[in-house]
Amino acid sequence: MKFTVLRVAHLPPMLSERLHADYEVLEGSERGDELDAAQTRGIRALVANGESRVRAGLIDRLPVLQVIIVFGVGYDGIDVEAARARGIAVTHTPDVLTEDVADFAITLMLGTARRLAQADRFVREGRWQQGPFPFTRKVSGKRLGIVGLGRIGKAIAQRAAAFDMHISYHGRRPLAVDYPYYASVTELAAAVDFLVVAVGGGDSTYHLIDAAVLDALGSTGILINVGRGSVVDEVALAQALAEGRLLGAGLDVFEDEPRPHAGLLDLDNVLLAPHMASATWDTRRAMSDLTLANLAAHFAGESLPTPIPG
Numbered sequence: 001m002k003f004t005v006l007r008v009a010h011l012p013p014m015l016s017e018r019l020h021a022d023y024e025v026l027e028g029s030e031r032g033d034e035l036d037a038a039q040t041r042g043i044r045a046l047v048a049n050g051e052s053r054v055r056a057g058l059i060d061r062l063p064v065l066q067v068i069i070v071f072g073v074g075y076d077g078i079d080v081e082a083a084r085a086r087g088i089a090v091t092h093t094p095d096v097l098t099e100d101v102a103d104f105a106i107t108l109m110l111g112t113a114r115r116l117a118q119a120d121r122f123v124r125e126g127r128w129q130q131g132p133f134p135f136t137r138k139v140s141g142k143r144l145g146i147v148g149l150g151r152i153g154k155a156i157a158q159r160a161a162a163f164d165m166h167i168s169y170h171g172r173r174p175l176a177v178d179y180p181y182y183a184s185v186t187e188l189a190a191a192v193d194f195l196v197v198a199v200g201g202g203d204s205t206y207h208l209i210d211a212a213v214l215d216a217l218g219s220t221g222i223l224i225n226v227g228r229g230s231v232v233d234e235v236a237l238a239q240a241l242a243e244g245r246l247l248g249a250g251l252d253v254f255e256d257e258p259r260p261h262a263g264l265l266d267l268d269n270v271l272l273a274p275h276m277a278s279a280t281w282d283t284r285r286a287m288s289d290l291t292l293a294n295l296a297a298h299f300a301g302e303s304l305p306t307p308i309p310g
């Protein structure tokens with residue numbers, strides 16, 4: 001007998017093909033409006049991605065739901081409280097994407113400071129013949145502040161150390177590491193050249209990077225975000241960039257994906273990426289394997305490889 005699984009998000013073919021081979025897969029929206037009563041009564045597992053919104057309304061409609069499987073590390077879109085209240089387990093895919101996301105944070109930092117996208121356009125549009133490309137900003141040896149020194153934050157620090165950067169961090173509490181700790185994110189921003197966001201989303205980090213933090217980072221500062229779009233006040237960011245109160249920004253995540261705030265699109269001092277930090281073949285394969293391993297372990301009655309903490 002094949003168990004019935006509801007898929008509410010786009011998943012790469014390498015995963016959805018294997019899902020279809022092993023399970024009865026229903027495809028639904030995040031509201032589940034299109035599912036009839038007979039269908040909702042059979043759904044034991046729900047597969048989402050890191051950007052999915054799985055709210056109490058959908059969970060309530062699935063009377064035999066046992067597990068929510070997230071393809072991604074962030075699970076701020078899942079109503080974990082509603083799931084826990086029903087004894088529904090939640091899993092995600094930490095660790096396997098850490099290296100890629102850290103690599104991409106460094107890519108954005110270098111790309112923004114050295115204005116790589118602008119340089120590419122400069123060459124393509126024939127402007128090189130009129131004169132040299134303007135000087136850019138050095139990265140090696142500069143001061144880097146990391147917001148959220150978790151798995152990804154630590155991997156970013158490790159890479160930045162190879163660039164002789166001076167690393168400090170902000171989090172909810174100091175950790176047993178040698179980097180200086182700042183209890184205030186504004187004070188951290190005032191003390192660095194580059195501020196990299198590597199925290200997840202949710203209420204506790206909503207607009208943690210606001211106008212005051214951006215002003216503290218200042219007109220020679222660069223903001224990088226590989227955490228969650230909701231952590232940065234995008235309207236305040238666009239304003240600070242437009243007015244030259246912030247030098248630049250490199251963003252892989254946005255408040256309303258796939259629609260970055262319109263004010264960002266016309267700016268020349270922001271590098272925009274389509275939430276692709278973990279989107280390499282190797283990592284998406286590893287995330288797919290871990291997603292299926294969590295699902296299989298659940299239905300085999302074994303302990304889950306990567307349940308969410310708590």
Ligand code: A2R
Binds near residue numbers: 098151170199205
């Ligand atoms: O939970 P804690 O206190 O150990 O610290 C976590 C920190 N963090 C915060 N820092 C400041 N203010 C907050 N309200 C706050 N909430 C959490 O963020 C931890 O040091 C870090 C998150 O690290 P991990 O849980 O190890 O996650 P990982 O794998 O580094 O991924 C971070 C995020 C994902 O949630 C996705 O949104 C994105 O990167 O790909």
